[in-house]
Amino acid sequence: xxxxxxxxxxxxxxxxxxxxxxxxxxxxxxxxxxxxxxxxxxxxxxxxxxxxxxxxxxxxxxxxxxxxxxxxxxxxxxxxxxxxxxxxxxxxxxxxxxxxxxxxxxxxxxxxxxxxxxxxxxxxxxxxxxxxxxxxxxxxxxxxxxxxxxxxxxxxxxxxxxxxxxxxxxxxxxxxxxxxxxxxxxxxxxxxxxxxxxxxxxxxxxxxxxxxxxxxxxxxxxxxxxxxxxxxxxxxxxxxxxxxxxxxxxxxxxxxxxxxxxxxxxxxxxxxxxxxxxxxxxxxxxxxxxxxxxxxxxxxxxxxxxxxxxxxxxxxxxxxxxxxxxxxxxxxxxxxxxxxxxxxxxxxxxxxxxxxxxxxxxxxxxxxxxxxxxxxxxxxxxxxxxxxxxxxxxxxxxxxxxxxxxxxxxxxxxxxxxxxxxxxxxxxxxxxxxxxxxxxxxxxxxxxxxxxxxxxxxxxxxxxxxxxxxxxxxxxxxxxxxxxxxxxxxxxxxxxxxxxxxxxxxxxxxxxxxxxxxxxxxxxxxxxxxxxxxxxxxxxxxxxxxxxxxxxxxxxxxxxxxxxxxxxxxxxxxxxxxxxxxxxxxxxxxxxxxxxxxxxxxxxxxxxxxxxxxxxxxxxxxxxxxxxxxxxxxxxxx
Amino acid sequence: xxxxxxxxxxxxxxxxxxxxxxxxxxxxxxxxxxxxxxxxxxxxxxxxxxxxxxxxxxxxxxxxxxxxxxxxxxxxxxxxxxxxxxxxxxxxxxxxxxxxxxxxxxxxxxxxxxxxxxxxxxxxxxxxxxxxxxxxxxxxxxxxxxxxxxxxxxxxxxxxxxxxxxxxxxxxxxxxxxxxxxxxxxxxxxxxxxxxxxxxxxxxxxxxxxxxxxxxxxxxxxxxxxxxxxxxxxxxxxxxxxxxxxxxxxxxxxxxxxxxxxxxxxxxxxx
Numbered sequence: 001x002x003x004x005x006x007x008x009x010x011x012x013x014x015x016x017x018x019x020x021x022x023x024x025x026x027x028x029x030x031x032x033x034x035x036x037x038x039x040x041x042x043x044x045x046x047x048x049x050x051x052x053x054x055x056x057x058x059x060x061x062x063x064x065x066x067x068x069x070x071x072x073x074x075x076x077x078x079x080x081x082x083x084x085x086x087x088x089x090x091x092x093x094x095x096x097x098x099x100x101x102x103x104x105x106x107x108x109x110x111x112x113x114x115x116x117x118x119x120x121x122x123x124x125x126x127x128x129x130x131x132x133x134x135x136x137x138x139x140x141x142x143x144x145x146x147x148x149x150x151x152x153x154x155x156x157x158x159x160x161x162x163x164x165x166x167x168x169x170x171x172x173x174x175x176x177x178x179x180x181x182x183x184x185x186x187x188x189x190x191x192x193x194x195x196x197x198x199x200x201x202x203x204x205x206x207x208x209x210x211x212x213x214x215x216x217x218x219x220x221x222x223x224x225x226x227x228x229x230x231x232x233x234x235x236x237x238x239x240x241x242x243x244x245x246x247x248x249x250x251x252x253x254x255x256x257x258x259x260x261x262x263x264x265x266x267x268x269x270x271x272x273x274x275x276x277x278x279x280x281x282x283x284x285x286x287x288x289x290x291x292x293x294x295x296x297x298x299x300x301x302x303x304x305x306x307x308x309x310x311x312x313x314x315x316x317x318x319x320x321x322x323x324x325x326x327x328x329x330x331x332x333x334x335x336x337x338x339x340x341x342x343x344x345x346x347x348x349x350x351x352x353x354x355x356x357x358x359x360x361x362x363x364x365x366x367x368x369x370x371x372x373x374x375x376x377x378x379x380x381x382x383x384x385x386x387x388x389x390x391x392x393x394x395x396x397x398x399x400x401x402x403x404x405x406x407x408x409x410x411x412x413x414x415x416x417x418x419x420x421x422x423x424x425x426x427x428x429x430x431x432x433x434x435x436x437x438x439x440x441x442x443x444x445x446x447x448x449x450x451x452x453x454x455x456x457x458x459x460x461x462x463x464x465x466x467x468x469x470x471x472x473x474x475x476x477x478x479x480x481x482x483x484x485x486x487x488x489x490x491x492x493x494x495x496x497x498x499x500x501x502x503x504x505x506x507x508x509x510x511x512x513x514x515x516x517x518x519x520x521x522x523x524x525x526x527x528x529x530x531x532x533x534x535x536x537x538x539x540x541x542x543x544x545x546x547x548x549x550x551x552x553x554x555x556x557x558x559x560x561x562x563x564x565x566x567x568x569x570x571x572x573x574x575x576x577x578x579x580x581x582x583x584x585x586x587x588x589x590x591x592x593x594x595x596x597x598x599x600x601x602x603x604x605x606x607x608x609x610x611x612x613x614x615x616x617x618x619x620x621x622x623x624x625x626x627x628x629x630x631x632x633x634x635x636x637x638x
Numbered sequence: 639x640x641x642x643x644x645x646x647x648x649x650x651x652x653x654x655x656x657x658x659x660x661x662x663x664x665x666x667x668x669x670x671x672x673x674x675x676x677x678x679x680x681x682x683x684x685x686x687x688x689x690x691x692x693x694x695x696x697x698x699x700x701x702x703x704x705x706x707x708x709x710x711x712x713x714x715x716x717x718x719x720x721x722x723x724x725x726x727x728x729x730x731x732x733x734x735x736x737x738x739x740x741x742x743x744x745x746x747x748x749x750x751x752x753x754x755x756x757x758x759x760x761x762x763x764x765x766x767x768x769x770x771x772x773x774x775x776x777x778x779x780x781x782x783x784x785x786x787x788x789x790x791x792x793x794x795x796x797x798x799x800x801x802x803x804x805x806x807x808x809x810x811x812x813x814x815x816x817x818x819x820x821x822x823x824x825x826x827x828x829x830x831x832x833x834x835x836x837x838x839x840x841x842x843x844x845x846x847x848x849x850x851x852x853x854x855x856x857x858x859x860x861x862x863x864x865x866x867x868x869x870x871x872x873x874x875x876x877x878x879x880x881x882x883x884x885x886x887x888x889x890x891x892x893x894x895x896x897x898x899x900x901x902x903x904x905x906x907x908x909x
Contacts, residue, residue: 320691369681463712465744468674472699484783492790497797
């Protein structure tokens with residue numbers, strides 16, 4: 001998209017369409033807009049030609065005719081293509097907008113145009129537009145802050161050459177006069193600038209709505225470097241929303257200036273839409289871009305491009321509690337229904353016209369709940385509607401014209417047309433109703449041939465397949481607690497056999513350990529007996545070294561059996577104390593330590609020792625140790 | 639005086655306002671049956687659908703909903719998908735009350751009628767499920783679980799008998815119980831686990847549009863396999879929803895997986 005002058009902005013925003021004429025042609029349609037019908041000599045205004053054509057149509061360069069006294073620059077041309085898919089049929093169309101900047105040099109009434117384009121059928125032209133040029137200074141002064149601005153040059157009066165100055169605002173390098181700024185409306189106020197040069201801000205009110213409730217989305221432009229000309233602009237994103245342009249009928253924009261953090265800013269609301277969310281969820285909207293063209297913003301002729309951050313709107317469904325039957329999600333607003341039935345008397349098989357008018361504000365639904373009666377058949381309605389935003393709220397009416405076929409003779413009560421809705425302001429459901437009254441059906445009923453033929457094509461009747469229970473057996477089914485969903489089940493499933501196996505395995509292990517322990521104890525006693533026997537033999541044979549060794553072995557085994565301590569690993573001088581700490585009587589501990597000491601002496605000076613007496617002493621000591629209840633050795637315990 | 643009257647007036651205005659009145663489920667059900675009896679099928683459907691939306695999970699309500707859709711499908715105001723919605727309601731009724739013979743017969747009749755109406759396309763509403771799902775569907779999840787528990791008990795008794803019995807016959811019996819019980823525990827345990835996995839990771843649903851085209855994750859239609867259309871799911875067919883994302887769902891239909899719009903399926907309520 002190319003940069004366009006301010007007129008493009010105005011056109012896109014649905015600004016004032018002062019001159020509009022559409023040429024209904026087969027493949028090409030044209031419309032001409034002029035930014036002002038009454039202009040001053042020397043002031044700039046614009047002429048815009050919009051062309052839309054089917055994709056296969058060849059469109060040439062736009063042309064325009066101008067009278068003397070009017071000079072033109074441009075045109076600035078923008079192109080866009082659009083694809084529509086309706087009922088599976090894809091159509092593509094091409095659009096061109098050409099904008100000329102015009103300046104009148106003398107007063108008078110002028111006819112601009114007609115403007116047109118070259119097509120395959122030749123030159124297609126729109127109608128001419130008439131303007132009045134008045135002497136300079138004849139028109140009222142330019143708008144002040146807070147006053148309507150000319151949307152075709154929204155920064156008019158802000159210091160641009162050729163325009164009167166915007167009081168209190170001028171080019172950055174100019175000396176500002178003493179401003180008396182009007183109060184900035186709350187909707188424009190910001191805590192801090194989002195960008196030091198220029199930025200766009202999006203506001204959505206409210207931020208949490210139900211499906212079908214109106215959200216007002218506004219986009220504001222803030223410029224901090226003096227006057228600018230709006231360049232390329234896109235519309236705010238609004239996927240998942242039904243949108244109504246609230247600024248379509250707004251002929252002028254309101255601009256304001258204010259000071260923030262020592263900087264002077266210009267702000268204007270550039271876009272405002274009424275959005276109706278089509279589904280629940282966190283929906284985003286409001287991403288749009290605008291180029292700020294001007295000396296203070298960018299040297300690029302396309303200007304300084306700024307994009308707004310999309311805003312997130314939380315959309316939920318209205319509550320289920322209290323929801324009336326037949327309510328369709330999205331029917332949100334405040335509605336009323338009125339109905340007219342004509343005629344009130346028809347022959348059997350004839351039809352009456354039922355006109356129902358739905359009025360109100362909000363998202364007006366496209367269908368109503370019609371009564372169902374035997375012999376009364378509502379055909380699809382014809383719709384006429386007039387729905388538009390008014391004072392920021394979408395409202396209007398939609399008329400449903402039904403043809404109702406009446407088959408059964410007699411006084412037929414048509415019942416009432418209803419529309420359940422959610423009143424977002426009152427946070428409550430409501431039902432709009434319109435009673436239709438009764439119609440007198442004369443004559444006799446005609447045979448239902450259509451029904452008979454329908455049943456043939458449909459095959460067996462399905463209606464009688466089921467007989468519903470007269471009452472609910474319980475409003476809520478008891479939840480089933482499936483065993484596999486419980487962790488305890490799986491624990492039990494595999495734990496039970498494993499417990500049995502492991503139980504027996506542990507039992508066997510314990511038994512084996514016990515056997516091993518007893519065997520170990522038995523082996524120590526045997527070893528002690530053997531050592532004592534060797535001691536006795538060696539003593540009788542007067543073999544000093546053998547006696548010392550056997551005595552020492554017998555004592556060590558006796559100590560181990562009684563205390564579990566391995567005496568060879570303990571220093572001799574500590575032995576008595578360690579034995580005493582292990583629960584051995586002090587005398588016995590001292591005796592054992594002394595005997596082990598004598599065994600050492602025997603090895604070095606053996607002949608002087610009475611070996612038989614030693615053997616007796618060792619045996620007695622071993623017996624004293626044996627009198628204690630045996631304790632398991634550390635190795636046995638493991 | 640006027641200050642006292644103001645709240646009274648406000649209350650009167652509130653009463654006069656056309657606000658909807660909440661009904662109990664029983665009242666809604668009876669009102670739906672009354673509407674059905676006088677031929678107001680749409681009204682009956684609206685009431686019964688609202689009952690389902692409000693979380694009333696009941697076989698009778700599902701059955702009545704099926705009756706309402708069948709009544710509308712038989713009448714002049716029939717809408718596409720009515721039979722599919724009836725099939726969904728009947729499937730739901732059978733899930734909630736598996737021994738409901740009337741619902742079972744009606745479901746068979748509805749599926750036959752859908753197949754008859756789609757006879758040109760030679761579509762079948764019922765397709766062969768995946769082998770794993772078919773095996774697991776042989777028994778109820780709870781039955782799988784009970785059989786697995788009994789098998790585990792047999793293994794445990796076998797271990798004890800094998801260990802404690804004195805006679806060789808008893809010990810042999812214990813050994814056989816251990817072997818057979820272990821195999822059965824493994825088999826039934828796998829069945830219970832798979833049944834739970836299928837229940838937790840997927841929900842049964844029924845197609846409620848005349849036909850639904852399976853697509854891939856990006857929304858492109860799945861290519862058909864040679865010789866059979868395995869990508870167009872007929873109305874009334876049962877699928878299993880495995881994942882839901884942004885208005886779409888990943889479904890398992892027979893041996894084919896694909897994405898559908900959530901509006902094309904009705905997910906069945908279960909206990």
